[in-house]
Amino acid sequence: MNSELRYHQTLGEWVLIAPRRQDGKKKPNEFKKYLSIERKPSPLKTCPFEDENLKRSGNFPPYFWFPETKPLEKWSLQVLPNKFPALEKISDCRIEKRGIYFVARGVGSHDLVITRNHFHSFGDLKNQEAEEVFLAFQKRFRQLALNKKIAYISIFCNWGPQAGASIFHPHYQIIGLPVIPHSVSRSLLISKDYFRKNKRCIHCDVLKEEMKEKKRIVYENKNYLAFVPFASKEPFWVSVFPKKHQPFFEDLSQKDLKEAALVVKKILALIKRKLNDPDYNFFIHTAPLIEKKKHTHYHWHLEIVPKSNISAGFELGTGIEINPVFPEEAARFLKSK
Numbered sequence: 001m002n003s004e005l006r007y008h009q010t011l012g013e014w015v016l017i018a019p020r021r022q023d024g025k026k027k028p029n030e031f032k033k034y035l036s037i038e039r040k041p042s043p044l045k046t047c048p049f050e051d052e053n054l055k056r057s058g059n060f061p062p063y064f065w066f067p068e069t070k071p072l073e074k075w076s077l078q079v080l081p082n083k084f085p086a087l088e089k090i091s092d093c094r095i096e097k098r099g100i101y102f103v104a105r106g107v108g109s110h111d112l113v114i115t116r117n118h119f120h121s122f123g124d125l126k127n128q129e130a131e132e133v134f135l136a137f138q139k140r141f142r143q144l145a146l147n148k149k150i151a152y153i154s155i156f157c158n159w160g161p162q163a164g165a166s167i168f169h170p171h172y173q174i175i176g177l178p179v180i181p182h183s184v185s186r187s188l189l190i191s192k193d194y195f196r197k198n199k200r201c202i203h204c205d206v207l208k209e210e211m212k213e214k215k216r217i218v219y220e221n222k223n224y225l226a227f228v229p230f231a232s233k234e235p236f237w238v239s240v241f242p243k244k245h246q247p248f249f250e251d252l253s254q255k256d257l258k259e260a261a262l263v264v265k266k267i268l269a270l271i272k273r274k275l276n277d278p279d280y281n282f283f284i285h286t287a288p289l290i291e292k293k294k295h296t297h298y299h300w301h302l303e304i305v306p307k308s309n310i311s312a313g314f315e316l317g318t319g320i321e322i323n324p325v326f327p328e329e330a331a332r333f334l335k336s337k
């Protein structure tokens with residue numbers, strides 16, 4: 001297949017889909033080699049999350065744990081402050097001038113969600129455990145949202161060293177920022193502009209198109225759609241969207257939240273099986289906390305990105321990612337028996 005420059009509708013950027021020439025002869029199964037890596041579990045002895053009450057972790061006490069009705073030692077999930085936060089505790093965030101430059105103190109919040117089993121990543125969790133992770137995401141999100149200095153909350157998972165995880169034990173991170181990050185504000189602007197012109201949500205239209213074309217769908221049920229984006233920036237990138245228009249992750253009902261968790265679990269289990277257990281990131285995109293009424297045109301979603309190629313000079317120099325696998329082929333491969 002010839003290469004194609006594809007425009008990402010909601011990110012507003014070009015992606016170069018260019019299969020490597022030597023890949024032309026590859027059987028689909030050999031895609032695994034792009035992604036397979038060796039990830040060694042750390043010994044239980046040295047894991048900071050292996051004592052019953054997490055005192056060894058250095059971030060005691062937790063904000064909360066599940067099951068809420070049981071004593072701490074019976075925890076299946078805990079939400080804790082990060083021992084090495086990327087940001088200082090939320091306080092005043094004034095932007096100052098330093099010569100021609102602008103500086104703000106790195107303030108915000110940085111929390112961890114820890115699941116109990118040392119070896120089980122999200123795709124390996126039992127249904128109830130996966131649901132608990134999403135319930136914890138939302139519970140902590142709502143607590144942080146009470147702080148008026150937090151403008152945006154980012155929820156994400158780094159699984160494996162290639163995906164940026166510094167500890168092996170499965171964990172998820174929640175960062176509260178005093179500013180709206182660039183990629184979110186750009187996506188907000190693009191969707192706002194589209195809404196003004198068409199009186200429709202751009203993401204809802206993308207979902208309609210994907211359900212019509214069916215070529216890039218990986219999984220679908222009544223309420224959720226998981227697909228490889230048309231201009232996917234990485235091979236086997238999977239987007240998970242609620243079919244119903246919903247801007248705010250924090251406003252999901254418990255039922256919708258649990259269902260989202262199970263869809264994500266399903267996709268990650270599929271990626272593990274089909275792509276030889278790669279490292280991955282996933283992250284949630286939701287509307288900002290400030291001026292909520294202005295962002296009702298947004299549509300929350302979750303992106304899953306198995307780790308594969310490293311950005312090189314062309315990507316850094318142009319911002320254009322090169323993806324060696326056509327999204328249609330990636331979807332077909334993930335769905336194949």
Ligand SMILES: [Zn+2]
Nearest residue numbers: 047049118169
């Ligand atoms: Zn552990």
Ligand SMILES: [Zn+2]
Nearest residue numbers: 201204245299
């Ligand atoms: Zn929508």
